Amino acid sequence: MSKNNPNSLQNKTWLKVFDSFLTTLKAIVFLIFGTLLYGIFGHHFDFNFKKNDVAQKSTRTYNSTAIEEDWDKVENGIHLQTGLVHDASFDIVRANCTACHSGKLIAQNRATREGWLQMIRWMQETQGLWELGVNEPKILDYLAEHYAPEETGRRANIDMAAVEWYILEMEED
Amino acid sequence: MEQQANKIRRRNFLKKGGITSLSLALGMPIVFGKNLPDGVTPIGLDSETIQGLPNKHPEMTILNDRPINAEAPAHLLDESITSAERFFVRNNGIPPEKSSINLEKWTLTIEGESAKTTKTFTLAELKKQFKNYTYQLTLECGGNGRKEFNPPAKGNQWSIGAVGCAAWTGVRLKDVLAEVGVKGDAVYIGYYGKDTHLSGSLEKQPISRGVPISKAMEDESLIAWAMNGEPLPYLNGYPLRLVFGGWPASCSGKWLHKIVIRNQVHDGAKMAAPSYRVPCKPVPPGSKVDNKDMCIIESMPVKSLITFPKTGATIKLNQNLPIKGHAWAGDLAVSAMQVSIDFGATWQTCALSQPANRLAWQDFSGQISFPQKGYYEIWAKATDENGEAQPMVLPGWNPKGYLNNACHRIAVKVV
Numbered sequence: 001m002s003k004n005n006p007n008s009l010q011n012k013t014w015l016k017v018f019d020s021f022l023t024t025l026k027a028i029v030f031l032i033f034g035t036l037l038y039g040i041f042g043h044h045f046d047f048n049f050k051k052n053d054v055a056q057k058s059t060r061t062y063n064s065t066a067i068e069e070d071w072d073k074v075e076n077g078i079h080l081q082t083g084l085v086h087d088a089s090f091d092i093v094r095a096n097c098t099a100c101h102s103g104k105l106i107a108q109n110r111a112t113r114e115g116w117l118q119m120i121r122w123m124q125e126t127q128g129l130w131e132l133g134v135n136e137p138k139i140l141d142y143l144a145e146h147y148a149p150e151e152t153g154r155r156a157n158i159d160m161a162a163v164e165w166y167i168l169e170m171e172e173d
Numbered sequence: 174m175e176q177q178a179n180k181i182r183r184r185n186f187l188k189k190g191g192i193t194s195l196s197l198a199l200g201m202p203i204v205f206g207k208n209l210p211d212g213v214t215p216i217g218l219d220s221e222t223i224q225g226l227p228n229k230h231p232e233m234t235i236l237n238d239r240p241i242n243a244e245a246p247a248h249l250l251d252e253s254i255t256s257a258e259r260f261f262v263r264n265n266g267i268p269p270e271k272s273s274i275n276l277e278k279w280t281l282t283i284e285g286e287s288a289k290t291t292k293t294f295t296l297a298e299l300k301k302q303f304k305n306y307t308y309q310l311t312l313e314c315g316g317n318g319r320k321e322f323n324p325p326a327k328g329n330q331w332s333i334g335a336v337g338c339a340a341w342t343g344v345r346l347k348d349v350l351a352e353v354g355v356k357g358d359a360v361y362i363g364y365y366g367k368d369t370h371l372s373g374s375l376e377k378q379p380i381s382r383g384v385p386i387s388k389a390m391e392d393e394s395l396i397a398w399a400m401n402g403e404p405l406p407y408l409n410g411y412p413l414r415l416v417f418g419g420w421p422a423s424c425s426g427k428w429l430h431k432i433v434i435r436n437q438v439h440d441g442a443k444m445a446a447p448s449y450r451v452p453c454k455p456v457p458p459g460s461k462v463d464n465k466d467m468c469i470i471e472s473m474p475v476k477s478l479i480t481f482p483k484t485g486a487t488i489k490l491n492q493n494l495p496i497k498g499h500a501w502a503g504d505l506a507v508s509a510m511q512v513s514i515d516f517g518a519t520w521q522t523c524a525l526s527q528p529a530n531r532l533a534w535q536d537f538s539g540q541i542s543f544p545q546k547g548y549y550e551i552w553a554k555a556t557d558e559n560g561e562a563q564p565m566v567l568p569g570w571n572p573k574g575y576l577n578n579a580c581h582r583i584a585v586k587v588v
Contacts, residue, residue, distance in 0.1 A: 015186075046230040100239075100371045100372050100373075101237070101240070102237050102238045102239040102373060103240050104235075104236065104238060105237045105239075105329065106399075108236060108237070108329065109325065109327055109328070109330065110214075111324075111325060111327060115324075115325075115327070119327055127371070128370075128372035128374055128377065141507045149324055151323065151324075152321075152323040153323065154323070154566040155321065155565075155579060156323075158484075158550060160581055160584070161487045162483050163484055163584050165485045165487055165586065166483075166485055166486065166487060167487050167488075168327060168482050168486040168487060170488065170494075171493075
């Protein structure tokens with residue numbers, strides 16, 4: 001159709017450029033507005049969380065009492081609610097990866113950058129994950145840095161740090 | 174209840190405000206947010222954090238809360254018949270809202286290209302029309318033990334507790350299939366449940382697997398509504414599910430409402446490679462394997478768990494240590510159970526019970542004495558009726574980390 005009407009094609013291209021410019025502009029406005037909001041209200045959150053510093057949460061066993069208090073808190077570099085490492089790319093990872101599944105699924109897995117890329121492609125092909133665009137390399141860097149595989153050989157030692165030693169009470173023979 | 178209501182409010186707010194308000198709340202735009210499928214609310218603010226699992230033991234290890242995946246530490250599995258609160262949960266999708274489950278209206282439809290007719294049964298009709306059976310059947314997640322594989326395999330990092338043996342009550346699948354009529358060309362049955370896909374898309378099934386017709390026709394293959402004499406736990410498929418003992422638990426569809434009799438291998442969600450498949454031929458660790466070279470897992474391998482004592486026991490030198498546990502072997506029975514306290518150099522034989530019925534796990538027990546003070550590991554090794562035993566190191570590596578049946582180990586100190 002565009003063959004006969006080069007004008008309309010040009011118009012469309014121009015519209016597309018304008019559209020993407022508008023999208024970028026919207027993104028920048030959102031970013032600024034969000035930062036502003038955080039600047040205004042952020043300290044309220046901090047204040048509330050400090051009161052609840054006593055709340056402890058084990059990463060392995062579930063503590064049902066502490067969840068609400070842990071809302072959005074970072075402790076020892078870990079964002080407690082998602083269980084994910086908190087760094088500059090955290091917000092991007094959270095926004096794109098925890099829409100469908102829990103952050104716990106990420107935190108328990110280990111893979112190389114290539115391995116994480118394969119997982120993303122699998123989710124895009126079969127699970128409805130959207131295109132990650134400019135965020136993809138950032139997400140991959142984040143995952144490859146914080147959730148890289150360790151060499152454990154054909155079988156790892158029993159995890160001594162995880163063993164809770166106790167006296168087994170038995171009747172004397 | 175209050176917190177629950179708060180969560181729902183928060184979620185509705187996010188839904189109403191859509192992408193814009195979420196972007197504001199995050200302080201950043203959701204790039205490509207316009208590509209979000211309808212009905213998907215990003216939980217970037219993760220308002221869905223659960224408060225512990227309903228009717229599950231507080232010591233259950235929760236690997237994932239969306240979808241819910243939880244396993245029992247070994248010592249919780251000491252009972253011969255696993256109680257509902259200790260039975261692992263492996264959800265692939267989101268279970269149907271509990272309030273939406275109406276026992277009077279719940280139906281099971283049997284259809285498919287190899288079904289002679291299509292029939293629909295209410296729960297009451299199933300219970301009344303067919304003879305009821307109760308069997309103790311072992312269900313184990315195909316990925317139980319995934320955590321140990323090297324290089325790591327993707328998915329939920331199950332350690333050892335995605336297994337249980339409960340008493341299931343229901344009707345034989347073969348009786349119901351016979352009532353509907355099975356054509357001569359039937360190859361497979363597939364199930365459909367009422368759980369929904371994680372993405373929120375109603376077009377996608379979270380999981381729809383099944384078994385070959387030969388497994389479907391076994392006496393112990395059940396359409397079950399009860400576990401240990403009680404209605405199924407909500408997270409384990411209430412009100413109706415399939416139970417195929419000895420096969421990857423993903424074959425045993427939950428929240429069951431439809432069974433299809435197929436004239437080909439069922440092609441529902443997670444039937445295709447690489448899900449629940451392993452390389453048809455063994456491969457070196459870390460290999461890339463083409464989908465066409467992956468084969469469906471059927472019967473699970475021989476395996477065992479030491480359920481008493483809990484790892485970390487400290488005893489005195491003059492004490493004998495009683496040990497207990499269970500052993501199972503997919504479609505087979507376990508013929509021998511051994512333990513070692515010297516890293517597999519010598520083995521001593523345990524007492525091993527007969528299974529309550531075919532496909533039930535078997536209890537073992539023994540007494541261990543230690544030669545001197547120090548650190549020990551107790552290793553457990555079961556052997557199936559074909560003479561296959563558990564390996565002490567990891568078995569064949571596979572891309573998705575299934576079928577790890579390496580011997581269970583607990584740590585003990587003698588002082």
